[in-house]
Amino acid sequence: MEISGKKVVVIGFGKSGQAATKLLLKKGAKVLVSETNPREKFDPSLISKFETQGVEFKFGGHEIEDFLKSDLVVVSPGVPREVYQECLKKDIPVLGELELAWQFLRNKEQVIAITGTNGKTTTTAMVSDLLKLSGYKVFTGGNYGIPLSELVYRETEVDKIVLEVSSFQLETVETFKPKVGILLNITPDHLERYESEKEYAYYKYRLFENQTSQDYSILPLNEPWFSHFQDLVKGKICFFSEKEEKTAQAYLKDENQFVLRIGDKEEVYSFKGFKLLGLHNKLNYIVASLGARLMGASPSSVERLITEFKGFPHRIEYVTSLGGVIFINDSKATNVDATLQALKGLEGRFILIMGGRHKGASYSPLITYIKEKVKALVLMGEARYVIAEELGQVVETYLVENLAQAVAIALKLAEPGDCVLLSPACSSFDQFKNYEERGEVFRDLVFKYAPLFLKDHEINEVYH
Structure with missing residues (x-):
């Protein structure tokens, strides 16, 4: 790809936009950054540094005329498609930061990419750790962590590249082709952006469309959208399953063991010492193990990481146990399926805290597990009335306004043997800047108020 001297507009100046701008400058492009946020939101020294290198900035909104005068538009993940739709009509190339980096990446054959509605970050970290334990120098990034453009810009020499990839990034790929592609799952999400579940699934399956028979495509056995998008899957198909199946290359033998089929050999591993809660995390591990083994990881790394991997905050994170009540922070559950997996994979009697900003999906898939495992629902934030319409009779x-009130209600209801579970099934953007802040506030509230057990807290609003 030749961009020296070309006029390039970068839309969005977050992590991805900044990394893309650095790479574009290095390759000789003339860069204009278009950003909806005001200039004051950014570090002045950062902006000044780029301006001294010739970058032009326009803050506070986008001007379509700038886009239409450019030779190339580079878009950050999550930028609404309407912003650059006119460029596509005028045949002005639009690439995402991931595709831009891919165009200049040297060791393309060493890339493993992971996508899915839930579990991407955890599985990406597992794959990365397995390869590191096998002696490889590994870059880990993409949608989570460091943008790929940063690696290409720095020209750092690595053996393996492990990328988390989102549907937003896959919207704008053209030639991106991982050696191993992993699709963990597809459940309704981002329906505020996509016209249908089918459109969302289509972008997930784009992970595989540029692969060849020399590559590997890992996906769930009996994945519901496979029949619709099978033609997009160009690599050697490797299925995984939560039970033993002849057609699966990776599966749970039982709750304590799993099997990988590598070539003609079967490898059996024990989950003894595995620290992560929930069945879905065991599935994440077997998929990570299969992907890493296909990329050259050793069997001994799979055995070792089982006891060493500790997981991430805010993902079915054990917080504490006080007065016989367990507290679990699953703030990363920003969609319905993530909450479903938490209820499905955990044992106990739950006071379930849900709510936040509604993302368009139905909450009805939760009904079976709520009937079976949930003692009480505490609903907060913008989505509380929407959720109550579907689950309030179960x-x-x-119903409360915020997380502090939700924790207070949960403490009033909690009895020894209960588990207070924050698993919102919604985004955090009604009251928090991200799910991490929501989870940290939950932790702080638990440690501040749980020892007091606010039995006298007034319950203001009960749904009938």
């Missing part, structure tokens, strides 16, 4: 339900 179990005792309380």
Whole structure:
């Protein structure tokens, strides 16, 4: 790809936009950054540094005329498609930061990429750790962590590249082709952006469309959208399953063991010492192990990481146990399926805190597990009334405005043997800047108020 001297507009100046701008400058492009946020939101020294290198900035909104005068538009993940739709109509190339980096990446044959509605970050970290334990120098990034453009810009020599990839990034790929592609799952999400679940699934399957028979495509056995998009899957198909199946290359033998089929050999591993909670995390591990083994990881690394991997905060994270009540922070559950997996994979009697900003999906898939495992629902934030309409008749339900009130209600209801589970099934953007802040606030509230057990807290709003 030749961009020296070309006029390039970068839309969005977050992590991805900054990394793309650095790479574009290095390759000789003339860069204009278009950003909706005001200039004051950014570090002045950062902006000044780029301006001294010739970058032009326009803050506070986008001007379509700038896009239409450019030779190339580079878009950050999540930028609404309407912003650059006119460029596509005028045949002005539009690439995402991931595709831009891919165009200049040297060791393309060493890339493993992971996508899916839930579990991407955890599985990406598992794959990365397995390869590191096998002696490789590994770059880990993409949608989570460091943008790929940063690696290409720095020209750092690595053996393997492990990327988390989102549907937003896959919207704008053209030639991106991982040696191993992993699709973990597809459940309704981002329906505020996509016209249908099918469109969302289509972008997930684009992970595989540029692969060849020399590459590997890992996906769930009986994945519901496979029949619709099978033609996009160009690599050697490797299925995984939560139970033993003849057609699966990786599966759970039982709750304590799993099997990988590598070539003609079967490898059996024990989950003894595995620290992560939930069945879905065991599935994440077997998929990570299969992907890493296909990329050259050793069997001994798979055995070793089982006991060493500790997981991430805010993902079914054990917080504490006080007065016989367990507290679990699953703030990363920003969609319905993530909450479903938490309820499915955990044992106990739950006071479930849900709510935040509604993302368009139905909450009805939760009904079976709520009936079976949930003692009470505490609903908060913008989505509380929407959720209550679907779930309020299933179990005792309380409506509150914010997380502090939700924790207080949960403490009033909690008895020894209960588990207070924050698993919102919604985004955090009604009251928090991200799911991490929501999870940290939950932790702080638990440690501040749980020892006091606010039995006298007034319950203001009960849903009937």
